[in-house]
Amino acid sequence: HVTDRRVRRYENGDNFVEIIPSVKGLATVHDRDVLIFCISHLMAALNNKKSVSQIVRFKAYDMLKATNRMTNGQAYDGLVSALTRLRGTIITTNIITGDQEVTRGFGIIESFEIVRNTRAGRMQEVEIKLSDWVFNAIRHKEVLTLHRDYFRLRKPLERRIYELGRKHCGMKPSWKIGLERLQEKCGSTSTMKEFRRLVQKMALLQSFFLYLKLMVILT
Known part of the structure; x- marks a missing residue:
């Protein structure tokens, strides 16, 4: 640490x-x-x-x-x-x-x-x-309650995006947010290019979206 x-x-x-x-x-x-x-x-x-x-x-x-x-x-x-x-x-x-x-x-x-x-x-x-x-x-x-599989997410950014999705999506099937706004809500200090890469990488991991349909618009 x-x-x-x-x-x-x-x-x-x-x-x-x-x-x-x-x-x-x-x-x-x-x-x-x-x-x-x-x-x-x-x-x-x-x-x-x-x-x-x-x-x-x-x-x-x-x-x-x-x-x-x-x-x-x-x-x-x-x-x-x-x-x-x-x-x-x-x-x-x-x-x-x-x-x-x-x-x-x-x-x-x-x-x-x-x-x-x-x-x-x-x-x-x-x-x-x-x-x-x-x-x-x-x-x-x-x-808000979190699914027990939340604790399987090890990277801070994965957890933060899950939390935001859980809060804003609720029982709805999807949630849309611009990439700049998402970075702001995550408190990320990465460059926009690097943040986009990290989000895209997570989006490819289907297991990351356990029990949560989260749509992120990369703008």
Whole structure:
């Protein structure tokens, strides 16, 4: 993992979102697997009319298996690093109402705790306190479910395009977007020529579009 400490800022009209990493680096698309795992459990509970809490506790092994990861020592170390980056990454955004602008900053997760129950330091359970922002989105069912095969996608760009397609396509048979706009939404820093090549390469891999019909207009 290459430590990424670049600040990212995205603007749409008068609104902006700024993502600020900690000294440990920016949370990655693969770090977000931990968050997706927690969200899926809470959404399942809500759908079954059960109460949910901002604090989520789970077995580290179960999370690694569910997200298509190895369960060796390196994978457990990677989970600790992911939690550290998730805790350290700060999101700042503004909300404009009338002539008043409010800027708010928050973390992706509030805190985490790792329970070890062997002298060898084997990780057993993980406890995460989700941020107010994430938990409120879950309670109001403002998050999308992802197919379990999502975790088979290893490249960040593949995952990002899947997420965009899942959001914009929904139950519709297709979604159309210009290449420049797609690059902007993906946050890609590649040249347009290189980005086009990457998208075209993915479009040739039929397995990439599992359970999702995504039409991209290369303009």
